[in-house]
Amino acid sequence: MFYYISFVRPPTTWAQGTISISIQIANDLRTEICPNEHNVYATWLHLNGTFADAPRKLTTWRPGIENKLLDIPLPLTRRADSAFRLLLSSSNGRAKGATSAPDVISLLDAQFGALPLPVISLPIWIGQDPVLSGSKKGKGGAKPQKQEQIERKLLLPPRPEGTDALGTPAYLTLREETSYDLDKKIWDSGLGLSAWLSRPQSWESNESLRALLTQDSVLSVLELGCGTGLVSLALAALLQVSRAGKETSILATDLASALPLIAHNFEANAPLYTSVSLTAEELDWEDDPTAIKARYPLGHDLIIMADVTYNTDMFPALLRTLEALVSTMTSRGAPSPAVLLAYKERDPGERAIFQLAQAIGVNFVLMDEIEGAGGHPIEIYISKPTLTE
Incomplete structure (x- = not known):
C-alpha cells in the first residue's frame, strides 16, 4: 500500500500574508491514517515548476494524528499579482539515498512508495485572485475560494530522444479532486x-x-x-x-x-x-x-x-x-x-x-x-x- 499527503482543508485560490491548510497522511481511500512518524516539508514553486525557495520543515507527522492544521507564510520573494504553487513532501531532496526531487514520485525508484507521496496545489495568487479583482463581498471584499483540485508529478523512464547519454526525463502530471469522489x-x-x-x-x-x-x-x-x-x-x-x-x-x-x-x-x-x-x-x-x-x-x-x-x-x-x-x-x-x-x-x-x-x-x-x-x-x-x- 501507499500513503499520500493530502489536503483536508485545501489552500485558497489567493492569499495575503499566510495561508491556512489542514493536512493528512493516509491511504488512497483516506480510511487508514499513516501510523508512522514523518517530517513534512513545504516548498513554494513557480508556475513553471521551478523552486521559488528551498524546502523547509513544516511539521512532523506523528502516530495518532488524524489531521493537522497549519499556517504557512507566503514566499519571501514575491510581488502583488504573482502566483505560486505549494508543494508538501516527506523529503527535502537532500537526504542520503534520495534519488529524485521532493516534488516527484519516481516510478523507477527501487524504494518507490516507501515514503508518503508528495502533493502540489494549484496556483495560489498573491494579493487577490485576478478573476475576483474589483468584486466585493461585504466589508471585507471578495473572499478567496478553497481549491478543489491538486496535482501529483510522476517520473517516467527517460525518453530516448534526449540529447544527453541518459535521455531526457519524462514527467507525468496527474490532477485529482480534493473531494471524496472515488473516481x-x-x-x-x-x-x-x-x-x-x-x-x-x-x-x-x-x-x-x-x-x-x-x-x-x-x-x-x-x-x-x-x-x-x-x-x-x-x-x-x-x-x-x-x-x-x-x-x-x-x-x-x-x-x-x-x-x-x-x-x-x-x-x-x-x-x-x-x-x-x-x-x-x-x-x-x-x-x-x-x-x-x-x-x-x-x-x-x-x-x-x-x-x-x-x-x-x-x-x-x-x-x-x-x-x-x-x-x-x-x-x-x-x-x-x-x-x-x-x-x-x-x-x-x-x-x-x-x-x-x-x-x-x-x-x-x-x-x-x-x-x-x-x-x-x-x-x-x-x-x-x-x-x-
Whole structure:
C-alpha cells in the first residue's frame, strides 16, 4: 500500500500574508491514517515548476494524528499579482539515498512508495485572485475560494530522444479532486501497475505480455474503470517508446462523471504519447453485454483493470462486461485478449473474483508484487483466457 499527503482543508485560490491548510497522511481511500512518524516539508514553486525557495520543515507527522492544521507564510520573494504553487513532501531532496526531487514520485525508484507521496496545489495568487479583482463581498471584499483540485508529478523512464547519454526525463502530471469522489483520485493498484509498466524488466520477463506489447501488428488496448486515467497514460508513454512506428490505440473507460478529469489529464500530458491514440469514453459495467459487444466489434488485444474489486456487489456486472469484451474476439476465431489485473486486498471476500473469473474462462496468474509502504502489496496478474463461443 501507499500513503499520500493530502489536503483536508485545501489552500485558497489567493492569499495575503499566510495561508491556512489542514493536512493528512493516509491511504488512497483516506480510511487508514499513516501510523508512522514523518517530517513534512513545504516548498513554494513557480508556475513553471521551478523552486521559488528551498524546502523547509513544516511539521512532523506523528502516530495518532488524524489531521493537522497549519499556517504557512507566503514566499519571501514575491510581488502583488504573482502566483505560486505549494508543494508538501516527506523529503527535502537532500537526504542520503534520495534519488529524485521532493516534488516527484519516481516510478523507477527501487524504494518507490516507501515514503508518503508528495502533493502540489494549484496556483495560489498573491494579493487577490485576478478573476475576483474589483468584486466585493461585504466589508471585507471578495473572499478567496478553497481549491478543489491538486496535482501529483510522476517520473517516467527517460525518453530516448534526449540529447544527453541518459535521455531526457519524462514527467507525468496527474490532477485529482480534493473531494471524496472515488473516481477522481489515484488508487494504489493503479499507481503500482503504472510503476510496474514503467520498468520494462518487470513485464519483459512474461513471454506472452512481452510479445503482445512489442508485436508488429496493430495493438488495441482497453482499460476498465480507469479513474483519473493514470494507468492508460503510463502505458501510452511506455508504448510511445517501445512501439515507435507501430499503430497503437488505448481506450480508457469509466462512468460519465469521471470523463472531464480524464480529459484534462490526457490533454495535459499529450506530449508523452504523440504517436499513440489515447482516448476515453463512458462504459458502464451494467450496460447490456450484447450492446457492449456491438460497440467493440473488432475487440481488443489487451484489457487492463486496476482496483476494480473494491465493491463486491459489482462483481456480476464487471464479469459480464469482461466476458463480453473477451468473447468479442473469440467468437470470430481471433486469439482471446490478455487481461492484466492490478489488485490490492481491502477485504478477503474480494478474492472471490479470481474463482468467478475462472468460470468465464479468465484464469489469472500472479506475476509480481509491489510492496510500497507495507501492508497489503499490489498484486500484478496476467491471464490468457480461453473463451470460445
